[in-house]
Amino acid sequence: MKSFDRTKIVLLVTIALVALLAYVCNRSPEFLQSRIYDILLGIGISIILAEGLNLVNGYTGQFSLGHAGFMAVGAFLGSAMSLGIAFPYLDGPTWAGAGWTVIFKVLQQGFAWLVNVFFWLHNSLVGLATGLPGWGKFLIALIYGGSTAALSGLLVGVPSLRLKGDYLAIVTLGFNEIIRVIIQNAEPLGAQRGLTGVPSNTNFFWVFAFAALTIYVVHNLVHSTYGRGFLAVRDDEIAAESMGINTTKYKVLAFVVGAAFAGIAGTLYAHQKQYINPEGFNFIRSVDIVVMVILGGMGNTVGVCIAAVLLTILPEILRDVAKLEWLPIWLREVAENRMIIYSLILIILMLARPQGLFGGWGKKKGAA
């Protein structure tokens, strides 16, 4: 309560600092080309992803295994905005040869209309954005990637509401795969080939400004009286409902906010790598993010942040290890296959320290 305005100031100071650092980075073209810079951007994007998922899996206790799906939505639609890709409208069904199949045709027509409304909005926005300068377009792409991902979060969150634990995990994983398959079938988005030539707009400033914003939003949400509702849902749903907390609202909200940040992260990622492929957003990618949240300790903002940093650097280190010629060949192969190490981390952590590596850190005694 005392620290009310402190968070706002911390956010503004951090963003100013990030701007300053970004300015310094920009002075050195070699640094912008270096691998370190690339990894740094990766770290920032991981933080956005992991903190967003932490709201869902950690604070709200809804175990989602589909975060990469929302990231994919942001990556592809954000890039479509930057590249000026418009969608061709869907045709309705051919109405010849009625009979009982007319039911399907009506459904098909309704679906086509619904999708076309979205396409129309998308195409108009693309049209509006064409004249803008590069950074303006990028900002619109970010906001657009975030909002469309949030919308998909809503679409996933609502039907998943009744589910808990294992079921929810598998259904969100299923949505992840469905989103991926849809993109793989979407010719304007490059189908299986993915999108190339996405402008390289992502830089230090955007990544870390959004990382700071993510932490600010999640922190302030869960530490307000309003946001204690998330934790109540996680702790005891029935008690929460009986205390007047609309658990449905909080669950959907967690999904939407988490997905929005995943979408932004996806757009940032696309504009960093300049090439995206739907295969890169499969459920293995979701597991990457889940491991960050679990390693950091679910519902522990600081821990998750540290874990995001560590687990983004780890594959890079492993990649280097795999190149060391004096190591036995099998060890180098293990190092190349980071999933062996990730899965071992998960198993050992659960057996020995289920609260995560940093569980109990960065929180006051007794606080959540």
Add this chain to the structure above:
Amino acid sequence: MDSSTIEFIQQLINGLSLGATYALIALGYTMVFGVLRFINFAHGDILMLGSFAGFYCGPWVTAFTRKLAGNPDPTRDLTGFQDWVGPWESLLGLALVLVVVMSACAAFGMLVEFLCYRPLRNRPRITVLITAIGVSLFIESMGQFIFGAAPRLFPEIISDRSIDFSAHGEQWAGLTLLRSQVLTFLVTGLLLVALTLLVKRTKIGMAMRALAFNPTACALMGVNVSLIVSFTFGLGSALGGAAGILSSIERPSIDPLMGVLFGLKAFVAAVLGGIGNLAGAVLGGLLIGVIEIMVVAYGPSTYRDAVAFAVLIVILLLRPAGLLGKNVREKV
């Protein structure tokens, strides 16, 4: 019969044969869920291990049985039952491979349970869930590490061939049934009968049912819960191994990640039928297999892998307890 009907029957057969594989895996999910109330994410990977076990021991066993039969010409003409299922020496080979692989998978499943799940017996469900995800990823990545990521060709354990129906009447022209499909139906059927007898008629089956009904009371009544859980894992994994062999005979390209989609679809099958319900798992498996093949045949085939999830979402929204399951409410 016109050609579109024949085509439909053909797809139905293909769907049922794929569904039989799903059913075998779904049974494993359902049994483990019954006794432990948790979804063994790693179960699909047992199918992969079964396939690879068959990949390594298959050639040996076939060589052995062929020698036993005096190396007959595998393409020789056969009549009657053997025409439908293959020569006796390859049947024997299949039986041997199944026994070996099912025992190996059972042992592996019990080992995983002992090492990873037993220490977590009374921990929060989320902990167990995460461990199971970890185990699944570990088996997959170790599979890639040991077997290599590239697909392999499963050895020909039975000499597969298509059985032409036109010999049985003009109207069947165009319909084909593979020996491997006949065998899949036969073996799956036999395993189902055996499983039903085991669960319904034996003491250990009764203990399993009791554990599913009320774990606390079961422990209080002196049932050795650890033993039953271990047994259930073994049983489920053995069925998973059998599914691996049967599916690989029909679709011989195998790779270390093949278990992921099989596992997920079989899970959907278990939920569709009503998780915890043995008959439901079989029904769900067959349905998912048929639906998948029908979508490939008549719908947008590129959506093949999304279909099962769409079914899962619809089922959970309309009838969360599954087709044959019962709704239970949480006691407050």
Add this chain to the structure above:
Amino acid sequence: MSLLSLDNVTVQFGGLKAVSEVSFSIAEGELVGLIGPNGAGKTTVFNLITGVYAPTEGKIAFAGKAVAGKRPYLITARGIARTFQNIRLFPSMTVFDNVRCACNMHLKHGISHALWRGAKVAAEEARIEAEVMELLGIFDLADDRDANCKSLPYGAQRRLEIVRALATKPRLLLLDEPAAGMNPTEKVELMKLIRFVQEKFALAVLLVEHDMKVVMGICERIAVLDYGQKIAEGTPAEIRANPKVIAAYLGKEASPEPTVGGSSLH
């Protein structure tokens, strides 16, 4: 007019009618006891009133409006709050936060304000803190505000549940065995407190309690459940003399005569 009324309410779990054609009502500001042997359906009645279960048949009305089958949070918003027989605090939270959660419903600010904490939000959070602390003070929990709720002794956890329920500002408070596990002096203290808050906040209270001495002493009216059916209703004196009640309890090896302390019924 009655505040809460149950009209022929039935709920069925599989073959079991846990509550069967129960009717009764509570007036504004009244303190009513609900008693009955273990498994009689008292907790289920609470779950029906608060919307955790929907009745199979019958009507439930609160303040003149039907509430049966509505979502629990909506019913709580109408002014019914409860405690749980098997304590259901929010285990990861402090004592203060447990109560703060229950203020959620009355917040004027939403998600945007939770993100950008302006002066209005600060004032509201300060007001909530003051309210929570006052309630905690009444129940002698103010010193434990930053302790984890699970670290409290059992009796204190039960009191905290009551505080949490009160923080929703109810008109009707449902207490499910609030004194379970307490010793006689604690029980007397608790009942005084319940009386106190009942008068202070003008509450109607429905109390489930096994200790007959306590129930008979504090309640104006008592309803008795047995096997899901209401077998009697009346003043403490009437209940004590009712042969059906005596039979129900004798059948369960206990008597409705005042027993002190740990009753044999749980």
